[in-house]
Amino acid sequence: MAMNLRESLKEFWRLNVSKVGLIFLSMLILASIYVVASYPLDFGVRYWNNPSYWADYPKSAPPAWVNLISSEKAPEHYVLTYTKPSNITLTGTERKLSYIFEIDFQADRPPSFISFTILDITYHERPSTVKLSVLRPDMKNIEVYSFIVSGPYLGEEPPYRRYYDQPKRISITGDMLTATALSRFLYREYNVTLRPSEVNSIGQHKILFSIPVRDREFKVLKGQYIFTIDVYTYNPNDEVGEVTLVIGGEVYGVMGTDSLGRDLFIGLLFGFPVALFIGIVTSTITTLLGAGLGIVGGYLGGRVDEVIQRIADFINNIPLLPFLIFLAFILGQNIWILVFLLVVFGWPTLTIIVRSMVLQLKSGQFIEAAISIGAPRWWIMFKHIFPQVAPFIFAQLIFFTPTFILLEAALSFLGLGDPTLPTWGQILEYGFRSGGIYVGLWWWIIPPGILIIWTAITFVLIALGMEPVVNPRLRKIK
Amino acid sequence: MALLEIVGLKLFYKSLRGIVRAVDNISFQLDYGEALGIVGESGCGKTSLANAIMKTLPSNIDKYEGKILIEGVNIVELTEEEVRRKIRWKMISMVFQGAMNVLNPVIRVGLQIAEPLIIHAGMNKDEAYSIAREKMKLVGLHEELFNRYPHELSGGMKQRIVIAMALVMNPKIIILDEPTSALDVSIQAQIMNLLKRLKKELNLSMIFITHDIALASDISDRIAVMYAGQIVEIGLAEQILLSPKHPYTQKLLKATPRLRGEEKPDFIPGTPPDLVNPPSGCRFHPRCPYVMEICREREPLDFELERNWRTKCWLYGGEHG
Amino acid sequence: MDRELIKLEDIKMYFQSRVGLFKTIPIKAVDGVSVSIVKGEALGIVGESGCGKTTLARISLRLLKPTSGRIFFEGKDITDVDEKELKWFRRRAQAVFQDPYSSINPFMTVREILEEPLILHKVGDRTERLELISKALADVKLTPIEEFLGKYPHMLSGGQRQRVGIARALILKPDYIAADEPVSMIDASSRAEILYLLKELQEKYGIAFLYITHDIATAKHFSNRIAVMYLGKIVEIGGSRELVNDTLHPYSHALIEAVPEPDPSNRLRERRVLVGEPPSPANPPRGCRFHPRCPYRFEPCDKDEPELKEVKKGHSVACYLY
Numbered sequence A: 001m002a003m004n005l006r007e008s009l010k011e012f013w014r015l016n017v018s019k020v021g022l023i024f025l026s027m028l029i030l031a032s033i034y035v036v037a038s039y040p041l042d043f044g045v046r047y048w049n050n051p052s053y054w055a056d057y058p059k060s061a062p063p064a065w066v067n068l069i070s071s072e073k074a075p076e077h078y079v080l081t082y083t084k085p086s087n088i089t090l091t092g093t094e095r096k097l098s099y100i101f102e103i104d105f106q107a108d109r110p111p112s113f114i115s116f117t118i119l120d121i122t123y124h125e126r127p128s129t130v131k132l133s134v135l136r137p138d139m140k141n142i143e144v145y146s147f148i149v150s151g152p153y154l155g156e157e158p159p160y161r162r163y164y165d166q167p168k169r170i171s172i173t174g175d176m177l178t179a180t181a182l183s184r185f186l187y188r189e190y191n192v193t194l195r196p197s198e199v200n201s202i203g204q205h206k207i208l209f210s211i212p213v214r215d216r217e218f219k220v221l222k223g224q225y226i227f228t229i230d231v232y233t234y235n236p237n238d239e240v241g242e243v244t245l246v247i248g249g250e251v252y253g254v255m256g257t258d259s260l261g262r263d264l265f266i267g268l269l270f271g272f273p274v275a276l277f278i279g280i281v282t283s284t285i286t287t288l289l290g291a292g293l294g295i296v297g298g299y300l301g302g303r304v305d306e307v308i309q310r311i312a313d314f315i316n317n318i319p320l321l322p323f324l325i326f327l328a329f330i331l332g333q334n335i336w337i338l339v340f341l342l343v344v345f346g347w348p349t350l351t352i353i354v355r356s357m358v359l360q361l362k363s364g365q366f367i368e369a370a371i372s373i374g375a376p377r378w379w380i381m382f383k384h385i386f387p388q389v390a391p392f393i394f395a396q397l398i399f400f401t402p403t404f405i406l407l408e409a410a411l412s413f414l415g416l417g418d419p420t421l422p423t424w425g426q427i428l429e430y431g432f433r434s435g436g437i438y439v440g441l442w443w444w445i446i447p448p449g450i451l452i453i454w455t456a457i458t459f460v461l462i463a464l465g466m467e468p469v470v471n472p473r474l475r476k477i478k
Numbered sequence B: 001m002a003l004l005e006i007v008g009l010k011l012f013y014k015s016l017r018g019i020v021r022a023v024d025n026i027s028f029q030l031d032y033g034e035a036l037g038i039v040g041e042s043g044c045g046k047t048s049l050a051n052a053i054m055k056t057l058p059s060n061i062d063k064y065e066g067k068i069l070i071e072g073v074n075i076v077e078l079t080e081e082e083v084r085r086k087i088r089w090k091m092i093s094m095v096f097q098g099a100m101n102v103l104n105p106v107i108r109v110g111l112q113i114a115e116p117l118i119i120h121a122g123m124n125k126d127e128a129y130s131i132a133r134e135k136m137k138l139v140g141l142h143e144e145l146f147n148r149y150p151h152e153l154s155g156g157m158k159q160r161i162v163i164a165m166a167l168v169m170n171p172k173i174i175i176l177d178e179p180t181s182a183l184d185v186s187i188q189a190q191i192m193n194l195l196k197r198l199k200k201e202l203n204l205s206m207i208f209i210t211h212d213i214a215l216a217s218d219i220s221d222r223i224a225v226m227y228a229g230q231i232v233e234i235g236l237a238e239q240i241l242l243s244p245k246h247p248y249t250q251k252l253l254k255a256t257p258r259l260r261g262e263e264k265p266d267f268i269p270g271t272p273p274d275l276v277n278p279p280s281g282c283r284f285h286p287r288c289p290y291v292m293e294i295c296r297e298r299e300p301l302d303f304e305l306e307r308n309w310r311t312k313c314w315l316y317g318g319e320h321g
Numbered sequence C: 001m002d003r004e005l006i007k008l009e010d011i012k013m014y015f016q017s018r019v020g021l022f023k024t025i026p027i028k029a030v031d032g033v034s035v036s037i038v039k040g041e042a043l044g045i046v047g048e049s050g051c052g053k054t055t056l057a058r059i060s061l062r063l064l065k066p067t068s069g070r071i072f073f074e075g076k077d078i079t080d081v082d083e084k085e086l087k088w089f090r091r092r093a094q095a096v097f098q099d100p101y102s103s104i105n106p107f108m109t110v111r112e113i114l115e116e117p118l119i120l121h122k123v124g125d126r127t128e129r130l131e132l133i134s135k136a137l138a139d140v141k142l143t144p145i146e147e148f149l150g151k152y153p154h155m156l157s158g159g160q161r162q163r164v165g166i167a168r169a170l171i172l173k174p175d176y177i178a179a180d181e182p183v184s185m186i187d188a189s190s191r192a193e194i195l196y197l198l199k200e201l202q203e204k205y206g207i208a209f210l211y212i213t214h215d216i217a218t219a220k221h222f223s224n225r226i227a228v229m230y231l232g233k234i235v236e237i238g239g240s241r242e243l244v245n246d247t248l249h250p251y252s253h254a255l256i257e258a259v260p261e262p263d264p265s266n267r268l269r270e271r272r273v274l275v276g277e278p279p280s281p282a283n284p285p286r287g288c289r290f291h292p293r294c295p296y297r298f299e300p301c302d303k304d305e306p307e308l309k310e311v312k313k314g315h316s317v318a319c320y321l322y
């Protein structure tokens, strides 16, 4: 018996699987909306697959929360950025812009490096001076580094703009100036003699974050560090774009990083809309195409049907994965090509099922009744046949979705995904390819796997919940 | 003592909509060699009555009570095991509605006839097969059909097979539930002739269920008219067919189109009653042309018109009405 | 002679039925039938299951193209006309189907079901259409009308559904209606009600009516003429009363003899019945198709097929006895 929409929804909602499925689905959708609203669409090319963007990030770092479960605390990674100074001090025409970074350092090991970057400085008269100093938890202050922005070129007119296309990156670690400053600092405060070259080989960042104990041995100093970057300007129109301090750590963020230093959390998050997009768009197109061809072929019969069936049989008999790999390889790796390929290989199954349902419906008296009142063929297909198979088609749409998400993951995993978009399959693939799995980079391998499975399960749960809604009608047709 | 005596039989089902009162306080008797026709509209409870007598009940039973005495033994009180051992197929058997369409398609029909003999009566194969052949002959089927599959037989032949299956253990009573409604009239007439012969030759008692009162007249010595789970009139075929008393029986007869004679068929206006919420008082009152005040309020009693002829209608209530 | 509205001329319909892998054999569902119906007349077609009644009805509506033979509607040959050019015919010829459960779309309301033909044939605007729908519902006595307009088929009883089916057939004011066993799925006690309704409307609007049934008794009461079919052929045709009271063909005799009437003396005698069952239409017997079962057969019967010939005014039979 036909159910109306209200009854169908009620029937659907009755089952727990449906409820869980819907909750999962709304989580997926919310995450996707968040991503689409807050990330640039060219995120893939501009950031994800741009190694210089991740230069400041630790490589293959586990998530920060592993510190909660390991006995020795690894230093966390900080990337701290200011676009506005924290403080401005005026003395005559001189303006000091201070960028103050406070870091509560509680790790058992020193950071792995320290660097800072300046982006886009503009001056009009005198070049600006940049200074980095650190106030340690023991209240000792160190002038670590300073430099003067390069002066005007011959014939250059103000304003003078510097570092706007490529930021100026200063690595404290490995810097001889800093080594000299630290060498002096050690001698002055602890009476320890270390030549700058020795400081350099121990590591500037290590010495900055510790106190010497015995000969050439250092103990990490925990507590509040205040990094101050002062930019001295000499004209009211001088400007500073962005100042970033990076304290290299061994753990990073919620999800850790991969071997290129990419923040997996961001990549995985970006994977949500991509997975949903591929799943839903592909399955919608596939379902519409498959059902449409099934209805047309089944109802019209004859030559049209013959051709559709032949093609469907042909495609159905091609071993899917090898052929997809081959085609993706030839046609190139682009999400639209991928969707296209998945559709091409997806529709025949549905066409065959829908066709057989239509063949049964076609012999029903209401079709003959429609013909006898003069209904044209398209009318019959649209008004009389489609509504009867619609619930089944809708269920298939939902059922196809995880299939396509998994297929995309599989293709990405084989290195055939769209390189301009991070997908879970690709993250997984890169993890495997760069050997992440062999060296135990679990945070790189497990989450994308779980997300893929979770998304697939979401749709399977919804499909299960729809079963009792759709099936009585199927039985009626059969 | 009658062969079969049914007293106050009730069979109610549980359903989503409520209790379905499919068999509601039915009583009648059946004698040796007698055929009783049970006639009524679709859904009035005919099949349910047959199932109640056979004790082949579905699982959603709400109430099953009353007396079904076969030669004095009350099967309502017997266990399923006892019914299977002593009663079903041996004393009383049934040709189920549509049974010819549910023959096992992959077993030769002869074996399907012999099967109960081997399984229930523990006979050896040869003995069972020879009885099966004999029963096939009895129902007018050639022995060479023994090895055919159901789809190789016509509708009429399949119906004969089903009848042979019911006769295989020589029951005294056979219940036939719409045995010919899927067949063409000429085949139907052949089957009816067969039933008449069996009745005479085997002195078989029959309960013949049909929605077609004309067809019932073809075999029944007595006819019971059912309406909404109850017997509203029961009597000899002559009494029921020639001078029907209950308004429903009268209407039913008038609704039967006559081939001979000019009388135009009539129809019963309104819709058949709902067995979950049957009408108050007399269940026929919403469709009855003679409805009176009392009909709406009180359920009519069984009024005896003559010996063995009674009806449930206030028109015949005399002092009650 | 009255003007023939619909005329079938030597219609043959052979279906190809596959036997085994490569072989097909023709099923001669209808094998040379000529019949016509005049305006306002009701023709009953009776016969046993598989004799080709439904096939004939479908051909008369051009829902099937016959293997050979011609279909004329008001003198126009519509046998091979393209479906697109047939719209005028679709408007004037309608069908009532056997199964009230499967002949109407369960996803449409009564109103939508009845509006569909009007929309397809661009009849009236919305309000005019509603008027016509109300009138059709009143015609088939589905009142109060407002109550039924919004109902879905599953909220209706079998009889009510069949009335919707009849209203759908009537709404375009057709000249011809073919009804294929319109009451066989309806409870016996309500059948006559639907038949009276059909007859009343048929007479009121002067519709030519093809009534297909296996129940010769109702055919007698509800049609002017009866044609008896056996294995794809008409074996006898004549005025209903005359055909029943003065039956000619042995098969018609047997058919009539087999119909029980409520008579207590029935049980005391065996009926005279035909032996065996009708042969398969794939392989009809030669000569008279009925001869293997005929109690009166004589020499010519198994040689050539007897022609349908008029033996009395308006009463024809295909049998060598006449």
Ligand SMILES: Nc1ncnc2c1ncn2[C@@H]1O[C@H](COP(=O)(O)OP(=O)(O)OP(=O)(O)O)[C@@H](O)[C@H]1O
Residues within 6 Å of the ligand: B013, B014, B015, B020, B022, B040, B041, B042, B043, B044, B045, B046, B047, B048, B049, B058, B060, B097, B211, B275
């Ligand atoms: N197992 C069941 N559970 C609930 N209701 C049932 C069951 N079997 C039958 N019914 C209902 O009981 C009523 C009587 O059914 P039954 O099959 O006995 O009627 P019937 O007179 O044999 O009808 P028909 O002529 O159509 O065979 C019907 O309303 C039917 O829907």
Ligand SMILES: Nc1ncnc2c1ncn2[C@@H]1O[C@H](COP(=O)(O)OP(=O)(O)OP(=O)(O)O)[C@@H](O)[C@H]1O
Residues within 6 Å of the ligand: C015, C016, C017, C027, C028, C029, C047, C048, C049, C050, C051, C052, C053, C054, C055, C056, C214, C281
């Ligand atoms: N589309 C078809 N393809 C093949 N054979 C068919 C087709 N339609 C009908 N037949 C066969 O043609 C013969 C006549 O069928 P038809 O349906 O016309 O009979 P009928 O007289 O209407 O029977 P019934 O009383 O059972 O409805 C039957 O043998 C049937 O199996």
Ligand code: SF4
Residues within 6 Å of the ligand: B246, B247, B248, B282, B283, B284, B285, B286, B288, B289, B290, B291, B292, B295, B300, B312, B313, B314, B315
């Ligand atoms: S009891 Fe009343 S309502 Fe019922 S049948 Fe008799 S007269 Fe009609």
Ligand SMILES: [Mg+2]
Residues within 6 Å of the ligand: B046, B047, B048, B097, B177
């Ligand atoms: Mg029944």
Ligand SMILES: [Mg+2]
Residues within 6 Å of the ligand: C053, C054, C055, C180
């Ligand atoms: Mg038919």
